[in-house]
Amino acid sequence: xxxxxxxSCLLVLSSFSAFPEGGQEQEALLRVVTDFVQGQIxxxxxxxxxxxxxxxxxxxxxxxxxxxxxxxxGGHLLGHGSVGIRCAKPETGAPWIxxxxxxxxxxxxxxxxxxxxxxxKILSADDIAEQNGEATRPDILTDxxxxxxxxxxxxxxxxxxxxxxxxxxxxxxxxxxxxxVRVEGNGFKISTEGQAMGNAAEGQSVQIRTAxxxxxxxxxxxxxxxxxxx
Numbered sequence: 001x002x003x004x005x006x007x008s009c010l011l012v013l014s015s016f017s018a019f020p021e022g023g024q025e026q027e028a029l030l031r032v033v034t035d036f037v038q039g040q041i042x043x044x045x046x047x048x049x050x051x052x053x054x055x056x057x058x059x060x061x062x063x064x065x066x067x068x069x070x071x072x073x074g075g076h077l078l079g080h081g082s083v084g085i086r087c088a089k090p091e092t093g094a095p096w097i098x099x100x101x102x103x104x105x106x107x108x109x110x111x112x113x114x115x116x117x118x119x120x121k122i123l124s125a126d127d128i129a130e131q132n133g134e135a136t137r138p139d140i141l142t143d144x145x146x147x148x149x150x151x152x153x154x155x156x157x158x159x160x161x162x163x164x165x166x167x168x169x170x171x172x173x174x175x176x177x178x179x180x181v182r183v184e185g186n187g188f189k190i191s192t193e194g195q196a197m198g199n200a201a202e203g204q205s206v207q208i209r210t211a212x213x214x215x216x217x218x219x220x221x222x223x224x225x226x227x228x229x230x
Contacts, residue, residue, distance in 0.1 A: 026055050029067060033083045033100050036069035040077055045142040046108020046135060052083075053101045061098070062090035077104050079136055106135040110161050111147055117156040122170065123147050128162065139164045169201035173220040181208055181218060185230040194226070 033052050041048050064087035071077065072084050081104070086097045114129040121127070128147050141147050141162040150167035173179060173196045183190040193211050200206035200220035207217050208226055218228035 026057070029085060029098075029100070030054060032067050032069050032085060033102065036083060037077060037102055037104065040071070041104060041106070041138075044078075044106055044135075044138050045140070046106050049105045049107070051103040051105075053103075055098065055100065059098075061096055062087070062093035064090045064096075072099065076137075077102065078106055078138065079104065107132070108135050108140075109142055110135060111141040111144065112162060113156045113158055113160045115158050117152050119152055119155050121152045123150050123152065123167070131159075131161075133161070137163070141167075169204075171199045172202040172204075172222050173200045173206050173224065173226065175199050177224060179208060179224045179226050181210060181216065181226050181228055183228045183230050196226070 030052055037050050068086045070084045075081055082099045082101050084099050088095050109130050110133050111128050112131045114127055125148055147162055151170055153166055153168055175196055175198050177196045179194050179196050181192050181194045194208040197207040202220055204220050205217055206220045207215055209215055216228050218226040220226055
């Protein structure tokens with residue numbers, strides 16, 4: 001297996017010049033990176049501004065018909081990040097990989113806590129506010145419907161930007177609660193009583209101890225109902 005030639009690139013904003021004749025053109029790689037980033041952030045909220053820095057013009061890479069862009073392990077795109085480009089089969093020479101620094105600025109309307117919010121607080125419209133700002137990650141909340149009715153996992157300070165991982169759905173089943181366990185199949189339906197061994201929002205899995213002492217896992221629903229697959 002041919003060894004990969006790893007090249008670290010110092011990139012400075014300026015005009016884009018071509019590599020020496022017969023080598024890989026910078027402008028082509030720039031377009032690959034820009035198109036890749038645009039595709040990756042298409043679902044992000046707000047308006048994105050993408051800045052791709054160019055390669056050192058002294059770098060001479062073998063021409064590549066199909067350069068492959070990728071996000072390095074542990075990498076990210078919002079803020080300052082980088083995009084890798086690999087060429088497994090250049091027209092001549094050994095395979096190569098380079099890393100191109102990019103900066104993505106995302107301007108959007110974000111949801112913030114209007115006031116200090118305690119843990120286990122069920123959010124209402126009065127608890128949140130909208131604020132224009134620069135997003136640093138894609139999981140921020142941008143629509144009130146994403147927050148209203150959710151439960152705060154841990155206390156939040158006034159003005160703190162809300163993210164998905166800060167909130168959870170209300171519990172439909174609580175630990176220790178008496179529940180109705182229902183098993184349904186082709187032509188039969190069985191119901192029994194049980195006790196929830198944990199908390200679960202609607203649609204989540206929860207363990208139940210039946211009256212006979214058996215542990216079963218089912219799906220939580222409202223009104224203390226847990227459905228178990230036969």
